[in-house]
Amino acid sequence: MNDLLACSPEVAAARRAGAPTVALESTIITHGMPYPQNLETARAVEGEVRAAGAVPATIAVIGGRIRIGLDGAELDALAQTPDAMKLSRADLAVCLARGATGATTVAATMIAARLAGIAVFATGGIGGVHRGAEKSFDISADLRELAQTPVTVVAAGAKAILDLPKTLELLETLGVPVIAYRQDAFPAFWSRDSGLKAPLRMDSAAEIAAAHRMRATLGLPGGQLVANPIPPEAEIPPAEIGPVIEQALAEAEAQGVGAKAVTPFLLARIFELTGGRSLAANIALVRANARLGAAIAAEIARGA
Ligand code: PSU
Ligand code: MN
Numbered sequence: 123m124n125d126l127l128a129c130s131p132e133v134a135a136a137r138r139a140g141a142p143t144v145a146l147e148s149t150i151i152t153h154g155m156p157y158p159q160n161l162e163t164a165r166a167v168e169g170e171v172r173a174a175g176a177v178p179a180t181i182a183v184i185g186g187r188i189r190i191g192l193d194g195a196e197l198d199a200l201a202q203t204p205d206a207m208k209l210s211r212a213d214l215a216v217c218l219a220r221g222a223t224g225a226t227t228v229a230a231t232m233i234a235a236r237l238a239g240i241a242v243f244a245t246g247g248i249g250g251v252h253r254g255a256e257k258s259f260d261i262s263a264d265l266r267e268l269a270q271t272p273v274t275v276v277a278a279g280a281k282a283i284l285d286l287p288k289t290l291e292l293l294e295t296l297g298v299p300v301i302a303y304r305q306d307a308f309p310a311f312w313s314r315d316s317g318l319k320a321p322l323r324m325d326s327a328a329e330i331a332a333a334h335r336m337r338a339t340l341g342l343p344g345g346q347l348v349a350n351p352i353p354p355e356a357e358i359p360p361a362e363i364g365p366v367i368e369q370a371l372a373e374a375e376a377q378g379v380g381a382k383a384v385t386p387f388l389l390a391r392i393f394e395l396t397g398g399r400s401l402a403a404n405i406a407l408v409r410a411n412a413r414l415g416a417a418i419a420a421e422i423a424r425g426a
Contacts, residue, residue, distance in 0.1 A: 126218060127237055130191025133179045137239060140426060142176035142419035145235035145243035148225035152206045153386040161201035163405045167412045174416030181234045183209060186221030190238045208382050210263045229267035241422050242274050244415030246408045247311040250280040250289030269296035273345040274334045276415040278352050278407040279309035283367050283388045286316050299346045309351035312358040312403045320349055331421030350414050356406030366395045
């Protein structure tokens with residue numbers, strides 16, 4: 123395993139010291155945002171984690187090794203590799219066995235974080251149940267990962283391109299706690315309120331850390347989804363983003379976009395259709411999630 127899993131010196135030192143560490147994914151870099159904003163965002167998100175007193179661990183597969191923590195040059199190279207493999211649970215072992223390079227989705231980042239002993243992971247939005255899933259069967263592997271891998275994931279809810287009621291129903295079936303942070307509503311990524319009530323609510327990082335530890339005490343598999351609403355000043359109201367999402371979905375359908383390509387296609391089209399505003403919102407929410415993730419990691423480290 124040591125040959126397969128390589129921590130950066132900074133992450134290795136944090137692990138030895140029991141210092142708070144926050145995992146960060148890489149699919150958002152290669153498939154979620156255009157260059158150079160993807161690189162700027164990845165650096166800014168790492169900066170947020172550091173400013174909050176934790177160590178960032180951006181995770182990717184490079185040359186057949188799971189890398190936990192990338193240096194500046196590696197981050198730069200990854201940000202300019204848009205054809206990197208998009209790795210979910212199903213792809214991780216194949217990519218490693220081939221000695222290839224790929225970016226980890228929420229599911230694969232959770233697997234890697236657990237292997238590295240990292241309890242908290244911050245991202246933008248998780249994958250979920252796609253609209254029309256009753257026909258397409260398109261349901262992100264992120265949901266089942268949350269059910270089986272014990273990592274607390276901080277996201278701004280699920281992306282509003284999804285079927286959010288079905289996503290919440292499936293998370294409930296899978297036994298995943300969905301915890302809205304400091305509000306009752308489940309957030310919808312670019313908007314603070316999806317119109318749906320979140321099953322659970324917590325108002326402090328300490329509470330979230332206590333619940334994380336309690337799951338371990340009970341021996342429950344799986345993680346927690348912390349749904350942190352986008353900062354108010356960056357939000358795009360549902361009435362504005364809604365029609366844009368509808369148009370992007372219609373185009374995806376008309377062009378026959380399917381499988382792994384769906385989420386990147388929709389994000390790219392929504393970026394174009396909003397004149398970049400969706401990206402500014404995306405960047406703001408990931409940064410906010412990194413700050414909350416660092417606070418939760420600090421509480422977990424304190425209680426360990
Ligand atoms: N959140 C973002 N941008 C992204 C993603 C999430 O703000 O690009 C990525 C994550 O890596 C997530 C993946 O795991 O999209 C979901 O893809 P799919 O729907 O194919 O499972
Ligand atoms: Mn899918």
